[in-house]
Amino acid sequence: MQYISTRGGIPAISFTQAVMMGLAEDGGLLLPRTIPRIDAETYSSWQDLSYTELAFEIMSRFIDDIPASDLRELINRSYASFDCEDVVPLIHQGPLHIMELFHGPTFAFKDIALQFLGNLFEYLLERDQGVMNILGATSGDTGSAAIYGVRGKERINIFILHPHQRVSPIQEKQMTTVTDDNVFNIAISGTFDDGQAIVKSIFNDIDFKNRFNLGAINSINWARILAQVVYYVHSCLHVRRHESDKSLDFAVPTGNFGDIFAGFIAKRMLPGGTIHKLILATNSNDILTRFVNKGDYSLSQVTPTSSPSMDIQAASNFERYLYYLLDQEPDRTREAMDQFAQTGQLDLSDSLDQIKRDFVAGTATEEDVIQTISDFYQQQGYVLDPHTAVGVFVGQANKKEGVPMICLATAHPAKFGDTVHTAIGREPELPKALRDLADLDSRCELMAADRGLIQDFISNHARHGLQPI
Ligand SMILES: *Cc1c(COP(=O)(O)O)cnc(C)c1O
Numbered sequence: 018m019q020y021i022s023t024r025g026g027i028p029a030i031s032f033t034q035a036v037m038m039g040l041a042e043d044g045g046l047l048l049p050r051t052i053p054r055i056d057a058e059t060y061s062s063w064q065d066l067s068y069t070e071l072a073f074e075i076m077s078r079f080i081d082d083i084p085a086s087d088l089r090e091l092i093n094r095s096y097a098s099f100d101c102e103d104v105v106p107l108i109h110q111g112p113l114h115i116m117e118l119f120h121g122p123t124f125a126f127k128d129i130a131l132q133f134l135g136n137l138f139e140y141l142l143e144r145d146q147g148v149m150n151i152l153g154a155t156s157g158d159t160g161s162a163a164i165y166g167v168r169g170k171e172r173i174n175i176f177i178l179h180p181h182q183r184v185s186p187i188q189e190k191q192m193t194t195v196t197d198d199n200v201f202n203i204a205i206s207g208t209f210d211d212g213q214a215i216v217k218s219i220f221n222d223i224d225f226k227n228r229f230n231l232g233a234i235n236s237i238n239w240a241r242i243l244a245q246v247v248y249y250v251h252s253c254l255h256v257r258r259h260e261s262d263k264s265l266d267f268a269v270p271t272g273n274f275g276d277i278f279a280g281f282i283a284k285r286m287l288p289g290g291t292i293h294k295l296i297l298a299t300n301s302n303d304i305l306t307r308f309v310n311k312g313d314y315s316l317s318q319v320t321p322t323s324s325p326s327m328d329i330q331a332a333s334n335f336e337r338y339l340y341y342l343l344d345q346e347p348d349r350t351r352e353a354m355d356q357f358a359q360t361g362q363l364d365l366s367d368s369l370d371q372i373k374r375d376f377v378a379g380t381a382t383e384e385d386v387i388q389t390i391s392d393f394y395q396q397q398g399y400v401l402d403p404h405t406a407v408g409v410f411v412g413q414a415n416k417k418e419g420v421p422m423i424c425l426a427t428a429h430p431a432k433f434g435d436t437v438h439t440a441i442g443r444e445p446e447l448p449k450a451l452r453d454l455a456d457l458d459s460r461c462e463l464m465a466a467d468r469g470l471i472q473d474f475i476s477n478h479a480r481h482g483l484q485p486i
Pocket of ligand 1: 125126127158159236270271272273274275276277326327404405427428
């Protein structure tokens, strides 16, 4: 499988080159040249595969430059760190199926992609005798998932900036108690946006980036999307076992459009009608809902909510979908993205019919989230985290009689105990691994939000070695 840029400015590259490149060098995003189709017979034959066997079947259709036995081993190792054999169990709650994506080491769904990406980076660096220094800013969840993805790895150091005292105490503990030699937590005195701005400007320093082989771990890496395609297919097969061959809907709480874009790929791959609609759910940061409902993709202010991992305006994976919407024409994609960069706005109302073939969208307010957590607890005895509640609220509002619905549960409720407490009058029980964090040593540098200081710190603590080719 060859990979191309949405903006058409680079020659086609292989899967492993795409993983190492992250963002395409022309500023676009990388995509497989074609989306493989799975025929009905093949799909049926996957019925009884385990999660990791299925992952191999799917991923190997997108990867032709890693030997099969190595890929199997990478997949098995990545999901052995999950605390349940199914990896992503489906819980049947009334008319909905809840797909629990939070059984990895940091209790949020980003582990599914980042456990795999961490092992993949390690494997490729070993193969090419290279090293990498990962740099990222986090508002909470991504940082810990990235750190757990690469902790203890030989050829990788990781530097994660978080805003001092502005992440939740659990999130802070999750990051700073990882004291492996290759992990550097930096608490900056400033906001998440300050951290993000510093990271961006360091990546723009091309000399520095090349000298230390800086790697990014944000959601634009194609390997992250690919790992997420697997659970869509896995849950379709699971529901099929119980409810025969019905079309089904997915409700997806959305921020950067990564998770739901993986659903879009799954929808295209599977036999027609397997996935009926992808229900895109936003909190009050609703740019993507406006896009689906009106074709209006225009920036506004970021509003903080109880689902912070979705407090996003410009969605970093949006360009991937835009490319398909614009008939896979890189010139049109580039023009549209240039226009968006200049004006903060795109009018895609001409494409509304096509958008609505794939998506339905809605928004949950803060009151809706609290009410949904409370109602769901009273009616089903099941505790939702606020992100999942956004999806469940919008999913319920769009539930079609006779169409099974799978709601993606993206975080363990204990990670967002305050909001859950408000909704149900008590904190959810902490899993043992989170309780134990309180007793662990932690390590973290506190630094001013100053690019120069942070760049010096990285220079002094970077992993040195040959660059991968
Ligand atoms: C990152 C995240 C999301 C949003 O996922 P996207 O891929 O950015 O749409 C939703 N819920 C939780 C808990 C997350 O960490």
